[in-house]
Amino acid sequence: MGPLNExxxxxxxxxxxxxxxxxxxxxxxxxxxxxxxxxPALDALVAAVRRRHPDLLERVSAYADSGICIxxxxxxxxxxxxLDPARPRLTARRALEPGExxxxxxxxxxxxxxxxxxxxxxxALFFTRKLIIEGDTEIVVALRNAIDGADIDLxxxxxxxxxxxxxxxxxxxxxxxxxIGRLGQDMxxxxxxxxxxxxxxxxxxxxxxxxxxxDVARLRRTGSGR
Amino acid sequence: xxxxxxxxxxxxxxxxxxxxxxEAGADAVYVGFRDETNxxxxxxxxxxxxxxxxxxxxxxxxxxxxxxxxxxxxxAGATDIWHRAVDDAVTLGADALILxxxxxxxxxxxxxxxxxxxxxxxxxxxxxxxxxxxAERFGVRRVVLPRVLTVAEIKALNAExxxxxxxxxxxxxxxxxxxxxxALSSYATGQSPNSNGVCSPAAAVRYVETETGTASMLGExxxxxxxxxxxxxxxxxxxxxxxxxxxxxxxxxEPTSLNTLGLLPDLIDAGITAFKIEGRQRGRAYVAxxxxxxxxxxxxxxxxxxxxxxxxxxxxxxxxxxxGAYRKAWR
Amino acid sequence: MNPARLxxxxxxYNWSAEAVRDxxxxxxxxxxxxxxxxxxxxxxxxxxxxxxxxxxxxxxxxAAGKEVVLSTLALVMSAAxxxxxxxxATDDGVLIEANDVSAAALAGGRPxxxxxxxxxxxxxxxxxxxxxxxxxxxxPAELPATAIATLxxxxxxxxxxxAFGRLxxxxxARCYAARSRSLAKDGCRFVCAQDPxxxxxxxxxxxxxxxxxxxxxxSHHYLSLLGMLAPLRQAGIDRFRLWPQTVDMxxxxxxxxxxxxxxLDPAEAGDRLADLCPGRDFADGYIHGRxxxxxxxxxxxx
Numbered sequence: 001m002g003p004l005n006e007x008x009x010x011x012x013x014x015x016x017x018x019x020x021x022x023x024x025x026x027x028x029x030x031x032x033x034x035x036x037x038x039x040p041a042l043d044a045l046v047a048a049v050r051r052r053h054p055d056l057l058e059r060v061s062a063y064a065d066s067g068i069c070i071x072x073x074x075x076x077x078x079x080x081x082x083l084d085p086a087r088p089r090l091t092a093r094r095a096l097e098p099g100e101x102x103x104x105x106x107x108x109x110x111x112x113x114x115x116x117x118x119x120x121x122x123x124a125l126f127f128t129r130k131l132i133i134e135g136d137t138e139i140v141v142a143l144r145n146a147i148d149g150a151d152i153d154l155x156x157x158x159x160x161x162x163x164x165x166x167x168x169x170x171x172x173x174x175x176x177x178x179x180i181g182r183l184g185q186d187m188x189x190x191x192x193x194x195x196x197x198x199x200x201x202x203x204x205x206x207x208x209x210x211x212x213x214x215d216v217a218r219l220r221r222t223g224s225g226r
Numbered sequence: 227x228x229x230x231x232x233x234x235x236x237x238x239x240x241x242x243x244x245x246x247x248x249e250a251g252a253d254a255v256y257v258g259f260r261d262e263t264n265x266x267x268x269x270x271x272x273x274x275x276x277x278x279x280x281x282x283x284x285x286x287x288x289x290x291x292x293x294x295x296x297x298x299x300x301x302a303g304a305t306d307i308w309h310r311a312v313d314d315a316v317t318l319g320a321d322a323l324i325l326x327x328x329x330x331x332x333x334x335x336x337x338x339x340x341x342x343x344x345x346x347x348x349x350x351x352x353x354x355x356x357x358x359x360x361a362e363r364f365g366v367r368r369v370v371l372p373r374v375l376t377v378a379e380i381k382a383l384n385a386e387x388x389x390x391x392x393x394x395x396x397x398x399x400x401x402x403x404x405x406x407x408x409a410l411s412s413y414a415t416g417q418s419p420n421s422n423g424v425c426s427p428a429a430a431v432r433y434v435e436t437e438t439g440t441a442s443m444l445g446e447x448x449x450x451x452x453x454x455x456x457x458x459x460x461x462x463x464x465x466x467x468x469x470x471x472x473x474x475x476x477x478x479x480e481p482t483s484l485n486t487l488g489l490l491p492d493l494i495d496a497g498i499t500a501f502k503i504e505g506r507q508r509g510r511a512y513v514a515x516x517x518x519x520x521x522x523x524x525x526x527x528x529x530x531x532x533x534x535x536x537x538x539x540x541x542x543x544x545x546x547x548x549x550g551a552y553r554k555a556w557r
Numbered sequence: 558m559n560p561a562r563l564x565x566x567x568x569x570y571n572w573s574a575e576a577v578r579d580x581x582x583x584x585x586x587x588x589x590x591x592x593x594x595x596x597x598x599x600x601x602x603x604x605x606x607x608x609x610x611x612x613x614x615x616x617x618x619x620a621a622g623k624e625v626v627l628s629t630l631a632l633v634m635s636a637a638x639x640x641x642x643x644x645x646a647t648d649d650g651v652l653i654e655a656n657d658v659s660a661a662a663l664a665g666g667r668p669x670x671x672x673x674x675x676x677x678x679x680x681x682x683x684x685x686x687x688x689x690x691x692x693x694x695x696x697p698a699e700l701p702a703t704a705i706a707t708l709x710x711x712x713x714x715x716x717x718x719x720a721f722g723r724l725x726x727x728x729x730a731r732c733y734a735a736r737s738r739s740l741a742k743d744g745c746r747f748v749c750a751q752d753p754x755x756x757x758x759x760x761x762x763x764x765x766x767x768x769x770x771x772x773x774x775x776s777h778h779y780l781s782l783l784g785m786l787a788p789l790r791q792a793g794i795d796r797f798r799l800w801p802q803t804v805d806m807x808x809x810x811x812x813x814x815x816x817x818x819x820x821l822d823p824a825e826a827g828d829r830l831a832d833l834c835p836g837r838d839f840a841d842g843y844i845h846g847r848x849x850x851x852x853x854x855x856x857x858x859x
Contacts (some may be wrong), residue, residue, distance in 0.1 A: 055277075059270045059271075060269075060270055062269070063269075115509075118242065118509055118510040118511055119511055120509070120511050121508055121509040121510075121511040121512035121515075121541050122509055123460075123507075123508055123509070123512070123541075123543070124511070124512065124540055124541040124542075126458055127457050127458050127459065127481075127541075127542070127543055127544060127545060128457060128458075128540065128545065129440075129452070129454065129456075129457065129458055132433070132435070132440070133433050134432075134433055134434075134435065135432075136429075137428045137429070137431040137432060137433065138269050138427070138428035138429040138431075139269070140428070141268060141269050141270065141428040142268075142269030142270030142428075143270065144270070144509070145239060145240065145268060145269065145270030145271040145507070146270040148239075148240060148242065148243070148509040148510055149239065149240025149241065149242050149243065149270070149271075150240075150242065151242040151245075151510075299676055299678035299679065299682075300678060300679045300681070301678065301679060301704060302678060302679045302680055302700075302703075302704040302705075302707035302708050303679075303680075303703070303704070303707040305679050305680070305681055326676075327676065327678065327679070327681075327682055328658075328676075328681075328682045328685045328686070329679050329680070329681025329682035329683075329684070329685055330681065330682075332681060332685055333681060349658075349676075350632075351658065352632065352633060352634050353633045353634060353638070353639055353657075353659050354639070355633070355639055355642075355643075355658075355659035355662050355663050356633070356657065356658040356659040356662065358662070359658055359659070359661075359662035360658075374632065374634060374729070374730035375634065375730075379634065379635075402729055402731060403727035403728065403729045403774070404632050404727070404728050404729060404730070406676060407631070407632075407674065407676070407727060407728055408726065408727040409697075409698060409699045409724070409726045409727065409849065410726050410727055410767075410774065412699045412843070412848065412849055413699075413724070413726055413767075413776055413848060413849035413850050414766075414848055414849075414850060415848050416842070416846070416847050416848040416849075418699055420676060420678065420697075420699070421678065421699060445848060446764075447760055447764065447766060448760040448761050448762050448764070449760075450761070451761055464727075466760075467761055468758045468759060468760060468761070468766065468767070469758070469759040469760070469761065469763070470733075470737045470756055470757065470758045470759070470769065471737045471738065471756070473737075474761055475737070477733055477736065477737055477758060477769070478729075478731075478733060478736075478774075479731075551730050551731075554743070555741060556730075556731065557730050557731050557732065557741070557742040557743070
């Protein structure tokens with residue numbers, strides 16, 4: 001298992017791998033706000049894909065226990081995908097704990113969406129270094145093959161969840177990828193440059209509290225592991 | 227000039243890719259079952275029995291054929307898995323079976339004398355004596371040639387073995403070693419194309435980000451290290467970078483893809499029955515791009531023109547293309 | 558149980574004419590080996606070197622009581638290759654080892670040996686070759702003991718297992734000995750002669766991995782099944798193949814013979830084999846169903 005852990009890189013994978021300015025790091029402590037906004041959309045997406053492409057989960061049924069970290073490099077958060085056929089989940093997270101994901105897929109949001117829609121070839125993205133894969137390669141290959149085989153169209157899949165509103169929703173979603181991306185980036189910039197300095201003291205306090213909470217959580221996990 | 231219209235045989239790892247291939251102009255699509263009976267036994271890939279049934283229906287409604295690859299070498303004591311694959315493919319209406327193992331060919335020829343049998347590239351039948359053996363003994367109608375012969379050699383071979391048909395690879399991943407006779411993958415990982423239907427299995431592959439780039443590992447073997455500005459390739463051993471004669475190099479082959487668009491007039495002239503595109507493990511985008519390029523290319527040459535220049539650079543391994551063994555200098 | 562027999566596989570490398578002659582003469586005179594395979598298996602371009610001295614070597618081996626088998630080319634591409642095989646395969650005075658389906662077919666029902674480079678993975682295929690005239694079969698390198706046992710159970714002909722030496726892993730139309738020296742195959746200057754035990758191929762991080770012999774790729778590790786001889790005998794395997802390497806093959810054969818006879822403990826034999834092959838690494842992964850390059854039988858480890 002040693003080498004596999006090495007491959008996963010630092011203790012936490014995802015956003016933390018990218019260089020951040022100190023002010024941006026402070027901004028990161030403002031955790032829940034944008035992610036909470038994104039989560040319902042992700043839930044709807046998973047529900048739609050699950051309903052419209054049941055074969056997708058069947059193709060990856062051997063990896064039900066695994067988590068995959070999807071890291072859009074131009075967004076300030078990562079997505080944790082779990083493939084339990086009974087309860088697949090796509091969760092937006094600031095960062096992952098070690099061991100939560102057995103593999104990481106990293107690329108621009110554009111590239112990841114085009115890949116999901118089957119508009120680009122995963123191997124081609126990899127050959128041209130626009131896609132980076134770490135950890136358990138097998139699960140990534142399985143997911144890639146399953147998604148490509150499912151004939152997914154993210155826009156259509158989301159719109160289909162909306163019944164009579166499908167039309168307007170479709171046009172809304174058409175720009176959603178870009179908007180989510182910009183929203184994420186904008187929020188980050190705003191937080192970093194405006195809110196963060198103002199909240200600096202409060203942030204440091206909450207960061208300290210968060211650190212303590214993390215330590216407690218870690219202790220609890222270690223304890224229950226024995 | 228020989229103007230026989232070659233059949234364009236295209237890959238599909240999923241029903242969606244099969245649909246894409248047919249839309250892009252495939253005359254035939256080749257597929258495999260979702261298990262170790264075929265040489266692209268990759269996770270998340272290939273067809274269940276019901277999927278194959280639907281796929282054959284769709285293909286036939288659109289005038290395309292479905293060829294089922296059962297081209298690994300059955301495991302001793304477990305040949306019934308492969309026998310079942312043959313039986314099911316025939317029952318579901320496959321237009322041909324692509325087989326490599328002599329024992330399995332014997333089974334198919336005996337149980338399903340009406341089935342059309344093709345010899346897989348994994349059998350590496352590279353000469354008239356071998357090809358005639360498979361034709362006479364098992365009634366093989368078409369041979370997929372190993373990627374070791376030049377165009378001139380293929381033309382001479384066709385003249386000698388007619389009416390046995392030949393099929394050659396025109397695009398995609400390139401085996402550097404004679405197919406079906408390579409154990410490099412199992413030497414490093416325990417899994418081989420012959421036994422398990424996988425070369426460099428994904429479960430054994432790891433990409434390790436380093437300060438200067440990405441290292442690809444297969445089991446404990448470092449296959450390559452790509453700088454950030456270098457195009458990457460599959461972590462297959464024959465496309466790896468190794469040290470020999472005190473020098474690190476692509477000893478066997480660069481990360482590269484076979485592309486014969488420019489050779490199409492010569493290949494058509496060589497009297498080949500079918501042109502095959504590699505890549506059941508590739509996505510729909512690849513299938514669409516490559517199949518359309520070759521559909522247009524073949525049609526253009528048959529109409530007396532030259533193949534249109536299609537940019538496939540973006541989808542080929544290592545960003546590089548080769549005419550491979552079709553040109554003698556490759557050897 | 559049938560008596561155990563040792564086969565010397567064909568010399569795969571491009572040795573000088575003198576070295577080849579000396580090697581086979583010494584095998585004839587001194588080695589306790591039952592069957593000797595000889596013939597150019599790897600590269601058709603090299604075949605003319607062996608041809609002139611082949612009759613004399615065969616005579617000497619036959620006179621010494623060895624069974625002589627002519628091994629044929631693995632990758633048969635040209636009409637000239639085929640003609641050569643056809644000539645040997647249809648000579649009733651010669652027993653060939655077929656390393657390509659073409660040779661087995663050209664034998665036309667005459668007895669032949671099914672070589673290790675044919676793909677015999679299962680009982681159906683084995684039966685087909687036996688039906689074509691194979692009098693025994695040497696199995697492919699990557700087969701695990703479980704498959705070997707299954708094959709042995711159903712086999713109507715004796716089976717041979719590769720037991721010592723670099724494993725033949727792949728053949729190609731391309732020459733890597735030439736390529737590594739920036740030469741084309743057509744103008745190769747026979748640089749493969751500089752690699753009498755294969756050209757070492759290491760990974761970027763310096764791990765020895767493969768050995769190149771012209772168009773052939775072999776394992777870096779020497780296979781040694783000294784520790785598996787007894788169970789393989791129990792499974793019904795009568796024959797064991799030793800691949801010629803640049804080590805004292807007479808002494809290697811002696812170790813295998815005495816271990817098979819039960820006169821030498823496998824662990825002791827392993828130690829002595831390591832002494833005979835200084836600087837070489839050993840592996841036996843395939844027989845244990847593992848990657849070929851690992852050593853599972855730790856008695857062989859230093």
